Amino acid sequence: MQENVLEIKNVSKHFAGVKALDDVSFNIKKGSCHCLVGENGAGKSTLIKIITGAHKRTAGTILYNGKEYNPSSTKDAMKTGIGCLFQELNVVEQLRVEENICLGLEETKYGIIQNNNESLKKVLDVLATLDASINPKSYVEELSVAKRQVIEIAKALALDSDIIIMDEPTAALSEEEVRRLFQVVADLKARGVTIIYISHRLDEIFEIGDYITCLRDGRHIETKPRADIHTRQELIQMMIGKVLVEDYIPNKVDYNVKAIEAIGLTNDKKLKNVSFDLHKGEILGFYGLIGAGKTEIANVLYGVDEYEGTVKINGATANIKNPTQAIAKGLALVPEERRTEGLCTMLSICDNTPMMNYKTVSSGGILNAKKMKDLADMYVKKVVVACRDSAQVIAFLSGGNQQKVVLSKCLNSNPDIILLDEPTRGVDVGAKQEIYALIRELSEQGRSVIVFSSELPEILNICDRVGLLYDGSLQEIIQNGDDVDSQHIMNIVTGGV
């Protein structure tokens, strides 16, 4: 039996009372490719952050090569031999490939860099075995994402890492580049390097995984050799457990009136030929895992990103170039990142509420402070924002209440079509239900809603129809109802057929 390189024992992590990780224990074998799977929010990233030293664990121990392991920082973790390929790559574009790999490790004499030394040669040999097509003299800015990853791997090897963590490494890679990466992973394993691999793409996991650990709601569900898991279905079952679908009540949808007709949406961000209709009064859901293209669809409809294809609003071709035009055509977006895209967090509720439509609080371009306060107060009451008063600064509100202010802001522009991107991310359970009720109310008023979400229960709770996304293309649109098959949905959004 191989020895364990990493032993995770009873590790927990609490964030302000929320258990992100709850008593997780499993072992990782030396020289294996150990895959972590789980839905969004299952605790994968938290676990990785603990292993790489970005977070401190609340409880539990980790043994690394049999010794207690407690990194003080990511730098510390890298020094001790645990390297990580972050989703946002840590390379300096303006430096050459070899300079990047040696950065911080240069051999110097009086601060002068010594070239042609042994260690540089060793590093370049490593690089050559990983990908011979990369010229060590070329500048990183000219390389593709895939090659930048290889450089980070080479850097980790130059630091003598024996564990390399790869967090969704294939998200931005082409098919061919993925092949190359897998080849690299195989080579690394042959050197005795352990890979911790995280991906939403289950096919990849079946292909390169030796062991699979499944997390769900912060708890460890199971660790199994890949060979013991026979079908995708089995794995999906481990990931989602039992989906609790709360009472979905069909909304009054007028299927004769199309609020949005999207035909063949394609762009260089991600989308591949996405076509769908949104009807009057309908709540349409888009479900997919991270990187499937949900936010991209929202951004295209809202005029943030360019696209090819046609979008018709109320039957007329809409050529929306920016959010200003989108709002004028009756659209509103609740963006994914409320703190950076949705709100000015240092301003008050009062200042934020009229931001999408100042007409309601001004005359002749001059703001009326009283109208602003009245408007904010009205929405605070209507959507039930828990706050001291409408003069309170956004930053001091809880996530759920912040999200309600974003909703107020959108409602004030009196939209016909509302796009909600991850409307309940980081929102507590109570506020979630209130937001769902608000969304249903919008539909009752005859407005059309699109919900983009990576939480399946949420989608199945409120949406009439659900579009399933995988890797930028719309695989299928299913009708919600009692007979909806969550196994089938998971299969589709993880790349199954």
Add this chain to the structure above:
Amino acid sequence: MKDKKFSMNRKMLQNLILILVLIALMIFFYIQNPRFMALVNWTNLAKQNVQSIFVGCAMALIIITGGIDLSVGSVMALVAVSFVYLCGFGINIWVAALICLGIGALVGILNAFLIIKMRLTPIIATIATWTSISGLAYTLCKAIPVQADEMKPITILNTGTVGVIPYALFFMIIAIAVFMFLEKKTVLGKYCVAIGGNENAAIFSGINVDRIKLIIYVLSGIMAAMAGIIATARSGQGDPTTGAGMETVAIAGCVLGGIDMKGGEGSVFGMVLGTVTLAVIKNGMNMMGVQSFYQQVATGLVILVAVLINFAVSKKTKHGKSSKKKKAAEAV
């Protein structure tokens, strides 16, 4: 390799464009006034611009890290006034010069302290030191240029020649050589690019980012102090207006030379080309008798056009597809 060819082209292309512009300007000014090419004019040019090259060398490194040092001009003023006072007290002029370099280094340490420990952005920190140090210089001499006969030997720095070549040219060449060496051959230079290009990557690579910043701001203070001494040698008095506007000249030279204010991009050699180009424009227009206000307009336009060309060149040759992908990856 295709990749390699591309990369060599871009950085060389930027410098090449500037060199061509410089040559074209020189030919143009020569046609306008043949005295432009006279030895005496070039001797003057060297003497006039040795200070901006000194300040620009350190400024280039600082801007490459994504920082800025606006206090350079005020350091020159303080050094000019202090130097003459110190000489007046009977201190040996070379000792006095050393003390002045110390003053420059101290201002550099102060800047670095504000930026690193107090976490001020470089522009705010150095505006503060710029204003106070400048005020200090005026206060010391009560706004009247100070004079002392004891400092006269220092004027050799301005008047001295080897054959027909003024010392100033040698000073310039030495400063440029030293800084190009620092930039290309030492870890300091590499780390400056790394910090400006991706500070996180630099930190994760184990680079002591704070120490690098301290070093370059101190270097900047020392180079400004040297420029201040040379300015004193040239004017023969301790003038508190010494170095006024030097920060703008140095920054303009860097920007014109292809150094990106966001950091990571550019070179000391580019700064030299930029500074020389600006100097030639000013000098050439003087010789044509162009009014100084028009000169300013023309100089501004040259900087604008050069930066736009630079932008177009770098946009064309960067790996555009990947940066878009990166944005998409960030968006999800």
